[in-house]
Amino acid sequence: MNRTLSWERNILWLLTSALAAISLLIMGEEASAEQSLVATLDDIKPGIVAVGTYMPKRSPRAQFRGTGFAIGNGRLVVTNAHVLPESLQVERRERIAVFIKKNGRDSLYYAKEVAVDTSHDVAVLKLDKGSLTPLKLSGKDVREGELYAFTGYPIGMVLGLYPVTHRGIISAISPVAIPMINSSQLNAKVMKRLRAPYNVYQLDATAYPGNSGSPLYHLQTGEVIGIINKVFVKESKENVLSKPSGISYAIPIVHLRNLLKDKGLLQ
Known part of the structure; x- marks a missing residue:
């Protein structure tokens, strides 16, 4: 009877130790992912912009429509096709623009549409002047659960x-x-x-x-x-x-x- 109890205690101890080790491993991976994200955000946030239009005599002058991000040499900005306006009030000097906080100040960059794929809801803008920090496009396969x-x-x-x-x-x-x-x-x-x-x-x-x-x-x-x-x-x-x-x-x-x-x- 004592030998049986001792064997059961050993099995219980092994199972408890294994579960503890797995928990520590998962927590370690989550902590590592969080630390990676902190560093990643520092790198990519300067390339993520608000996308909309700007009209000098409108109130408010800036109209927000969605988000975008810079790629390539920093002058191309990607967004959704549905984010872009169907038309602009050119006679009132309305223009497509992207907005970002740069060096602690709100900044505006005028842009123009250079490529649109409405079937896949993708659009590319090009800044008239200046450039942003570009993000890199991944070439890796994506799997469920990641x-x-x-x-x-x-x-x-x-x-x-x-x-x-x-x-x-x-x-x-x-x-x-x-x-x-x-x-x-x-x-x-x-x-x-x-x-x-x-x-x-x-x-x-x-x-x-x-x-x-x-x-x-x-x-x-x-x-x-x-x-x-x-x-x-x-x-x-x-x-x-x-x-x-x-x-x-x-x-x-x-x-x-x-x-x-x-x-x-x-x-």
Whole structure:
């Protein structure tokens, strides 16, 4: 009987030790990831901008529409196609612009559209003058369960030009065409996606409308693997802030690469 109890105690001790070791390993990996993200943010935040328009005699003069990030030589800025305005009030001197806090001051850069892919919701702007800190595009495969981060302006410039960072795993790699509950939800854009669906990254992280165009990147390297382009809305667009679904989507970076190549912009 004593030998049996002793054997059971040894097994229990071994199991407890193994669980403790696994817990310490996981905590160590999480701490390492957090430290990596801190360093990564210092490197990439100078290249993440708010995207919108600027009109000298409008109030407010700056109108925020989404987020973007610099690539290449620092003069190209990537965002979503749906972030850009359908038209500009040229007669009132309205122009596309990107905004960023630089050296503690709010800065503005005028830009123009140089490439757009509405099918994959990707757009590229080019700064008229100046340059920003570019982010690198990743060439690595993305797998479900991997942890990534995205940085942008979730509620526009209400919080000022201070980009906000969120983390989340790739919870699924699934077709962009999400099944509709009923026929009333079908429209021309949805029908087009149903005919030619492509995969997007689904995240278990909360994004908001202002996050459109935010880079989704590796915590350790800052290399971009996707572009945040939408959030799943549970009830209505009006409730997206008060009742977020916690489900967001990103366009794989391959579609940006293809657009850059087609337009001769690939560095």
